[in-house]
Amino acid sequence: MKNTPTLASLADDLENGRTSARKLVDECLARIADSSGEGARAFLHVDAEAAIEAAEAMDRLREVKAAPSPFAGIPVSIKDLFDIKGQVTRAGSRALEDSAPADADAPVVARLRRAGFIVIGRTNMTEFAYSGIGINPHYGTPKGAWQRGVGHVPGGSSSGAAVSVVDRMAHGALGTDTGGSCRIPAAYNGIVGFKPTQRRVPLDGGVPLSFTLDSFGPLARSVGCCAVLDAVLANEAIVPLQPRPIKGMRLAVPTTVALDELDDEVARIFERALETLSRQGALIERIAVPEFLDIGLMNAKGGFAAAESYAWHRYLIASKGNVYDSRVSLRILRGESISAADYIDLLGARKSLIARATVHLAPYDAMVLPTTANTPPRIADLADDKAFTKANLLSLRNCSLINMIDGCAISLPCHRKGEVPVGFMLAASGGSDRRIFELAAAMEGVIRV
Template identity: 80%
Template sequence: MTLQPTLASLADDLAAGRTTSRKLVEACLAAIADPKGEGERTFLHVDKDAALAAADAMDKLRAVNAAPSAFAGIPISIKDLFDIKGQVSRAGSRALEDSAPATADAPAVARLRAAGFVLIGRTNMVEFAYSGIGTNPHFGTPKSAWQRDVGHVPGGSSSGAAVSVVDGMAHAALGTDTGGSCRIPAAFNGIVGFKPTQARVPLDGAVPLSFTLDSIGPLARTVECCAVMDAVLANEAWVPLAPRPIKGMRLAVPTTIAMDDLEPIVADAFERALKKLADKGALIERIAVPEFLDIGPMSVKGGFTAAESYAWHRYLIARKGDVYDPRVSVRILRGETISAAEYIDLLPARRSLIARTEARIAPYDALVMPTAAITPPVIDDMKDDKVFAKANILSLRNCTLVNMIDGCAISLPIHRDGEAPVGLMLAGAGGSDRRIFELAAGIETAIRG
């Protein structure tokens, strides 16, 4: 496996003068433009001139010791969901192409820009973020890093975000996560993806899917890279991680729902990772989490996502429903069948779910489970609606458990080189983000392969 630079190593190289922001941006632009690569399907807009101008500005600031952060000048990608001043936020859809350009950056984008990160372009995504598979019939589907000659899905909805990082077209990516949209693409491409506690990062300036479940998080190459991005996004000072020792970690494997119907290669990789942790002194317990059984009934008609997406889309879809991806519009329109009373009932039900689940998992440092129950399916197989629907459910299922309890979670790669990519997810209750990062940093190298 080719080792790619981390945000920390790039920051060191910039500080030491071994590279410049302009060189980094030029290399990313070359990767995007490579006709043999996935750049055309990964990016919906490449801001070449602005990125080069920003790179030159960061190099000049660094030369006079005025760089806004240690990471200033590093190129990153932005999911097409976010407002960037002067650009149209299409959310991967043809329905928003004639919208007015944004008049201001989304807060998440503004914070990254203020830290000196260079925005290299807008990445492709599932239309309106409504799928865990990663396909887009309007702009094409970037291929997962695994078996490019075959063509596997990249995971969704932050599909282009993951591919931009794994292919060296950006060194980190801004994504969103409503039911796994940072973690699934990370797992399907062998990188790291983080879903924070929702309140850490403002949702303003991002096209919503579910006001209740949406969160904003990073995709990057390492745990520390994600932690750096998360600190900037949360408007916190960056404090280097102190990895937790594996010995004595208290990890719980939820046997309710999360371990059902696993693809054999996923089950094998997961058990292999657990054994490595146990051999190094982690205390691993398999526990029932019966609270997870409440999530299915809460989602019978599409739950929060269908109701809240329909509320946002109802006028747009009435005018332009014919240009929506049918697989997206049919899911949005389910929200029309949810009554006000049914929606209101979901609110206390979720509060109860969160309280009971947090009590259940309180004795443990983290939950641990496969990120997705399957490895990335073949893109061509997704033409069959039934095959797509089953794969979509199995992709989203475990990640959605965490969103429903407003937890935080990180996906780490655990497959061997040459094998289909598999992710391991560490998850905790809302507000335990720093602990999850420290745990993940402690086990990151121990569980791979």
């Protein structure tokens, strides 16, 4: 993505007077307002006046050498799942439209603002974040970057987040990831998406899907961009990213579950990326990961997402279930039949899963696997519920493996110009976030060549 702005290049332009925060905001607002683009479907709310005022404030601070960070003045988008002071958090649903406005920013939003990032608007999403496809029947579905004239799904649930970045309506995005909702839309749109270790980033101020599996993470144009945003979200120092040498990397390709039912183009492009890394000296080993077989059994009744979303939604869905997307309410209501004993069993099974997977993966720097088993489906092909369900499962399957083992993961584009977007995922056990960034930073420049 040569000549595509990154956070680092924008920060340099701001520092050296080649652009201003006001100019960046004006450009993003113009793209959002462009009737020929996806802005009307990618964004549910745009507070142009507040964004302009914030940009002008950052420009004044930079003039007197008081900018809160080098990135102050760069516009970012916020998924509609997060509280923004004075705004209603709808979570992509009509059921929350009459809720009271938030009285405070979510901690992650507050941290972005504190670093000087400009909140450009709230992005569209799958209702209540309960799908990897990105379709929203209430507010429309933004078309993904691939063959836009045809109309392919953007991936979900952070659909508008990815489209806002790829279309330069924002220069980074805040998303969530319960089973791939940062990584799937990143893969489908040819950008980078990161799922942090859950415990690093506070979950307050976001509408939950599964408080066991939810993570809050960034979508952006490069590994370095995601690393900057992740550090801000985790309230950590922004440290220059040092790519690790590819030669000598120990990479495990899980042959259990993760390579099943791959679309032909996904399999071909993924294998090509592996060959490229191998030629550069990476040590790639294909391994069985029997722990992954347990996950299907754990999710047989709906798993954590069904149980925990039902607990949150049960009163709302009783009073306003008629305005829910039926595909979403059906999945939530599966949680009604999960007993307390079932849920306790789930907790115990996951604890064992995490412990066993951590030991199994310890000898490797990372696992590598396709982000999704499928390429972005056409929106028109998913009107049928069976087709939707199949595509949704294939989009979520690989990503959700990492949430279940409490890991961290990043999705990098590995397709070449003119090819269908395919994501290449690096993943590791929880707490390995920095290592994943360093590995990914080395890979991103070579796996698409």
